Amino acid sequence: MKLDAKIPEGPLSEKWANHKFKIKLVNPSNRRKYKVIVVGSGLAGGAAAASLAEMGYNVSCFCYQDSPRRAHSIAAQGGINAAKNYQNDGDSVHRLFYDTVKGGDYRAREANVYRLAEVSTSIIDQCVAQGVPFAREYGGLLANRSFGGAQVSRTFYARGQTGQQLLLGAYSALSRQIGLGQVKMYNRHEMLDVVKVDGHAKGIIVRNLMTGTIERHAADCVILATGGYGNVFFLSTNAQGCNVTAAQRAYKRGALFANPCFTQIHPTCIPVHGDQQSKLTLMSESLRNDGRIWVPKDAETAKKIREGNLEPNSVPEEGRDYFLERKYPSFGNLAPRDISSRAAKEACDAGLGVAKTGLGVFLDFRDSIIREGKQTIKERYGNLFDMYQCISGDNPYETPMMIFPAVHYTMGGLWVDYNLETTVPGLFAAGEANFSDHGANRLGASALMQGLADGYFVLPYTVGNYLGEQGIAAAGKVTTDAPEFEAVEKDVRGRIDRLLSIKGTESPRSFHKRLGQIIWDECGMARSKEGLEKAIEQVKALREEFWQNVRVPGEADELNPELERAGRVADFMEFGELMCRDALMRDESCGGHFRVEHQTDEGEAVRDDENFAFVGAWQYVGESEAPTLHKEPLIFEAAKPSVRSYK
Amino acid sequence: MKLTLKVWRQKNAQTKGRLETYVLDSVSKDSSFLEMLDILNEQLIADGEVPIAFDHDCREGICGACSLTINGIPHGPDRATTACQLHMRRFKDGETITIEPWRAKPFPVIKDLVTDRSAFDDIMQAGGFITARTGSAIDANEIAIPKDDSDYAMDAAACIGCGACVAACKNASAMLFTSAKVAHLNSLPQGKPEKDRRVLAMVGAMDEAGFGSCTNYGECSAVCPKEISLDMIAQMNRDYLTAKVKTFFSQKSA
Known part of the structure; x- marks a missing residue:
C-alpha cells in the first residue's frame, strides 16, 4: 500500500484555493439524492452535519449522548485561535501556520496546517454570526488572550466556556436542520462497526442504547467525528463515554491508524486525590497568563507543605523556584504543554512536589491579584476558580492552586489525506478522530479551531468531491439489504453475545483501570524501550484475561451501561497495544512523545529528523499478527525543522 | 465514610x-x-x-x-x-x-435514574438558532456589540440544558430553559431579524411538549447549576407579548 496524501500542487498559500477550484462539485438539485452519515455531534461532526445539510445533502447524524449538545467539545475551556491579527501584534496566517507546525515539533503535514490557519478567520466570523457570545472590549469589538506556544494574542474566548459556546453554535445550526427534516438525528445510538461495499464505506452498524436494538444504516459516504482516545489511560480529562471504538473498528476494516503514540499530557489539571477517582479535571491553560508555576527550592520545605505543616504563602520569594520562568525565560509560564508538563514531572521526581501524593506543583495567583486586583482576576477566571474550590476544597484566591499534568488530548488518529479521507474510500475522519494537524504536540486553543475547520470549511468541499467522483448514478444505490451489512451485523451481535456470556468475576471498570495503569506507567510522560516492550506483553495478557473473566451484568436488549463500557474497554485493550507498538517504533523524542533514551543533558527532547520525519500509519493485518507500518514522509518547505527552543 | x-x-x-x-x-x-x-x-x-x-x-x-x-x-x-x-x-x-x-x-x-429529556431538543429545533448558513458570515468585527449586551447574552447562554429547572418546578415548567435561549439570541444584534419568530416558535414547542406554565415560584433559578436568572423569563414574556401583538396587527393589515 502506498500512502498518497493528495497534497495539491502549487505554493502553500495557493494550495487550498487551487484545490477548491479543481475538485468535483455536486449540483444543488442532485445533492438531495445523496445520503451522508456523520458519527459524532461535537464541533467537527455537528458542524459538518449542519453544513452538509444546509447544502442540500440528506444527513443522518449519530451520537451516544442523549442530546447532540452534550458532545465532549463542550468541555473545552480556554479558547479558539484565529489569525485575525485584531491585536495588531504581528499575527498572520503564516505565523499561525508556523507556530502550529513548530508547536507540533515538526511532525504535522504542512499543507493541512496551512489550510487550517487559512480558514481560522472564517470560523470566528461564522461563530459570531450564529450568536456565539465571545468576550468583547468596552468598544464592542472582540477581545483576545494569549495561549501557550505563541507570542501573539490570537485566542478568542467566551469566559472559561469557549467549547460550550462554540458547540452550542454548531448545535443550533444542526437543530435548525433537524427541524427542517434535512438531518435525521439519532441520539443514544453508538456506532459499532463500518460496512464496506466494493471497498467503499457505505454504512454503519449501530446499537440503539435505549433498547439494545442493532440497526443498519446505509449511505453514500461516512464521516467519523468520534473524538479522541485519551480514555485508554482510564484517568483523563475526557468525558466518561469518550472512546476509541469507532476509530478502532474502522482500523480493523482497513483504515490506517496514524501516530497513535502522540498523546498530550496537559500541564494544568487538578492532582489525583485517591483511588476512587473516575476522572481528572482540567484547569484551563489560560490560567497560565496570570498564574505563576513554582515549587519550593528545597525538598525539606516541600515535605513540610505535603504534610500540612507549612502554609505555601509563607514560603519566601527566595525559597521558590519558578521553574518555567527560569528555564524558558522568553515564554515563561506560557511554554507549550508538553514542555511544561515534563518540567512539572521533573520537579516532582526530584522530591519537590507539593500535593499530598507528592505529585503536584503550585499555580499561584498572588502576584497577579496584587497587580490587577481580585475583581479583574475574578472576571477572567471566576468560574475556573469556583470549580477548583468545589473539587479541592481550597480557595485559590487565598492559597495557590495545586496542579499536575494529566492526559487531555490525542494528536494521533485515523490517517487521512488532504481531503480528510481515510485509506477506506468514502470514509472520512474529522476533528480529534483524525491525526492531521497537530503533529506530536497540540498548542492550546487549536483543537476547537481544527474541529470547526474540518466541519464547516473542509468536509463540505471534500465530501462533495468524493460524491461527485462517484457520479450521480451511484447515489443511493447501496441499501441495507446488501450481504455486507448482514455479515458485519453478525460480527457485532457475536461480540455482544460473547461479552455477556463470559460471566466472569471482574467488572469492566476494573479491567479498564488496570489497562490505564499500564499505559500511564509505560506510555505516558516518559517512555523507554524496555518499558514499552513490557507493556505490550502486559496488555496482551490483560486482554486475554478480560475475554475470560469479565463480568457484564444485564441483558443485550435493554439500556445497559455496563455492556456499553465493556465494549469500549475491549477496544481500548486492542488499541493500547497498538499505541505502545507505535511508541516503541518511534525511537526519538518529539513533542508529547518522550523517549528517555533521547534527551539532552538538560532533559530536553531530542528529535531525529533524519530517520523519523514521517507519519507512522499502521495497517491491521489480522488478530494474531503484528500490524504493518507504512510511512508518509513529511516534507517541510516553509517551516524548516529546527531545534524547538522556547528559551 | x-x-x-x-x-x-x-x-x-x-x-x-x-x-x-x-x-x-x-x-x-x-x-x-x-x-x-x-x-x-x-x-x-x-x-x-x-x-x-x-x-x-x-x-x-x-x-x-x-x-x-x-x-x-x-x-x-x-x-x-x-x-x-x-x-x-x-x-x-x-x-x-x-x-x-x-x-x-x-x-x-x-x-432507574435515566430520563428522556429530548423535549428540550424539540424546543431548540423549533427556533433556538440564528439562521446563518456556513460561509455567509461577515467579518466578526463588522458589528460592534456593547460589552454589557454581550455579557448578558453570555449569562443566558451558560445554560447547560440539564433540566433541573423543570424537575424543581411544581408545574414542570420549562420557562427558565427556554427563556435562557431566547434571551441569549434575542439580546444580540445578530438575533434581531428572527426575534419574533423565535420566541413564538419556541414557546409554542414548549407548550406542545407538555411543560407546565410558570407561576413564579422561582425554584428553577434556585437549583440552576449555572444560576440563570429569573430576569430571562421576564424578558421572554416581554418578547412574546410584543411578537404576539405584532403578528396580530400584521394579520389585520394583510
Missing part, C-alpha cells in the same frame, strides 16, 4: 419503580457524588446484581448529562453545582441519602 443510600430502581418505562436501600462503606470524602455511585455499582456487580443506570458524561459540570434528585433537590444541596461536581465532603458520616431521577411528566424515566 459510611452511607445508607435509598435509590430509585425502575427496570424500564413500562414497569413501576421503587426505592431500594443500599449500604456503602469506606467512601472517601474527596470522592465526587458520581464516584460514590461508581463504588456502589462496582459493589452491585460483585454481588451479582444489576448496577444502577444514571446519565453522566463530562463530570465537570458542563455537559448537562447528570440529572439526579438528591434528598429531594435537583443536583443536591450545593448552590450552583451539578451532581457531578458535588463532593462527598458535603455529607456527614453515617448519613442517609435519597437519590431519585428528575421528576417531571415531560421527562419520562427510561431506566
